[in-house]
Amino acid sequence: MKFTGKTLWITGASSGIGRAVAIELSLKKCHLILSARQKEALEEVAAICTNNGSTASVMPFDLGHTDSITKAVNEVLEIEKTIDGLYHFGGISQRSYANDTPINVDRKIFDTNFFGTVELTKKVLPNLIANRGGQIGVTSSIVGKFGFPYRSSYAATKHALHGFFESLRAENASNNIKVSMIIPGRIKTNISMNALDKDGNARNKMDEGQDKGLSVEKTARIIVKKLEKEKKEILVGGNELMMVHIRRFFPRLYYYLSTKVQPL
Ligand SMILES: NC(=O)c1ccc[n+]([C@@H]2O[C@H](COP(=O)([O-])OP(=O)(O)OC[C@H]3O[C@@H](n4cnc5c(N)ncnc54)[C@H](OP(=O)(O)O)[C@@H]3O)[C@@H](O)[C@H]2O)c1
Secondary structure (H helix, E strand, O other): OOOOOOEEEEEOOOOHHHHHHHHHHHOOOOEEEEEOOOHHHHHHHHHHHHHOOOEEEEOOOOOOOHHHHHHHHHHHHHHOOOOOEEEEOOOOOEOEOHHHOOHHHHHHHHHHHHHHHHHHHHHHHHHHHHOOOEEEEEEOOHHHOOOOOOEHHHHHHHHHHHHHHHHHHHHOHHHOEEEEEEEEOOEOOOHHHHOEOOOOOEOOOOOHHHHOOEOHHHHHHHHHHHHHOOOOEEEEOOHHHHHHHHHHHOHHHHHHHHHHOOOO
């Protein structure tokens, strides 16, 4: 995938990894559509991207509401003839035990992370196919590869994304649709501050582990380089990525560690 001259739609572009990836992509001189809920934050990112020599427009919407997604897609497709790439970074985490978390909070996390991402994809995919193909980047997590305490529904949404998008990739190989699963470890963003507690409110605390995570700038450089190479899985982070390999090759060690690990 060569990004120069392409039209790329990025969710989660107001903050953290999505924001940094938008800025990194803007160095490639492309056209960016930036989405998240916070319009002002998106406008700031758009100004940085324009300074870097790209063009950028903002399309605020809420991944958790189907009407909001539909309106955004209709407005974008009315203006843009073609979309070449759709990159999903929008998402919300969780910091609460499964036993304490009411089902409406689990559903809220699924609505945003899974159904919002899937619905946007389904609405944009016909455009990518009509355009003889395109790229879809989907942000999972290392906890999309194994379960982890204090994040039961969050981990479940990320596992679900793997199942959905691996199937979609297989179904659309002949349509030239390239799917990259982005699998971050611990990246230094506000994800733990924005994570929902058992009452469905933002937790407003930075995790110690998160604070020591990889910088968003370095993360974005790695992601963009690997998206360019159309890698099917993009692991990005520090030593915590080892857990993916431990879960795969030494499951009994993972079962033990997962009961001992400090979840924050
Ligand atoms: N940081 C990590 O260590 C880490 C690790 C693994 C995976 N990830 C994944 O990476 C992605 C980006 O997270 P981040 O770390 O960059 O966290 P972040 O700074 O909190 O960014 C999350 C982004 O998602 C957007 N968002 C949240 N809820 C939304 C909604 N209902 N509708 C539309 N947009 C919504 C936020 O924008 P608004 O508030 O403006 O809507 C923001 O742009 C997420 O999918 C996350 O699960 C992060």
